Amino acid sequence: MRRFLRDNGLSLVFGLLCLGALVGQAFAGQADFNNRQLADAGRQVTLLEYVASSDFAVDVAENWQSEYLQFFLYVFATVWLVQRGSPESKLVDKVGHESDEDQKLGRYATERSPKWARVGGWRTAVFSKSLGLVMGALFFLSWLAQSISGRSAYNAGQLAQFQDPVSWLGYVGSADFWNRTLQNWQSEFLAMGSIVVLSVYLRQRGSPESKPVGAPHDATQESG
Secondary structure (H helix, E strand, O other): OHHHHHHHHHHHHHHHHHHHHHHHHHHHHHHHHHHHHOOOOOOOOOOHHHHOOOHHHHHHHHHHHHHHHHHHHHHHHOOOOOOOOOOOOOHHHHHOOOOHHHHOOHHHOOOOOOOHHOOOOOHHHHHOOOOHHHHHHHHHHHHHHHHHHHHHHHHHHHHHHHOOOHHHHHOOOOHHHHHHHHHHHHHHHHHHHHHHHHHHHHHOOOOOOOOOOOOOOOOOOOOO
């Protein structure tokens, strides 16, 4: 058990942090929702009712979709784009998919290489893009969940104000949907751009997201 905890500490800690933040969001969101209900002379809801509501679902989904979009774009962008001096970038002369030898594919695979990296054909082709494809699928599913739950929450507000509800396509084309979406996207793009540039000139000793402290500023794809 101790070895398992040590070997999986990063995923376990971030999983627990995510769960804790989600629970905290549920309590804070319920309190905020009930405050708004009180101001509008509406019915107060229990925690379980709030967690099962479209208001909670849309808040969660819109954050998730922006995170998965960030990684989906970053996984594919770093195949072709580089940033000299950043540990987040590969070497400037490695632009593109790289050779089978560099990627340890087919006859260049080792005994410990994943099976689908060794067999060739469609399985190797799919496996070689599996990270980006899964990130893209997770982005699309969370974006779809955001649009469905967001429409439900939006229409509840419309009905409360005696206005007509909108269709799914109508909501996806609405200002409410894109305001929710774009305010998350810009923050993700800013965060990723910041880590790429700041990691050229700043260091964090012992972190693989940073270059070694004594590495020159133009050293690329090095980690400490």
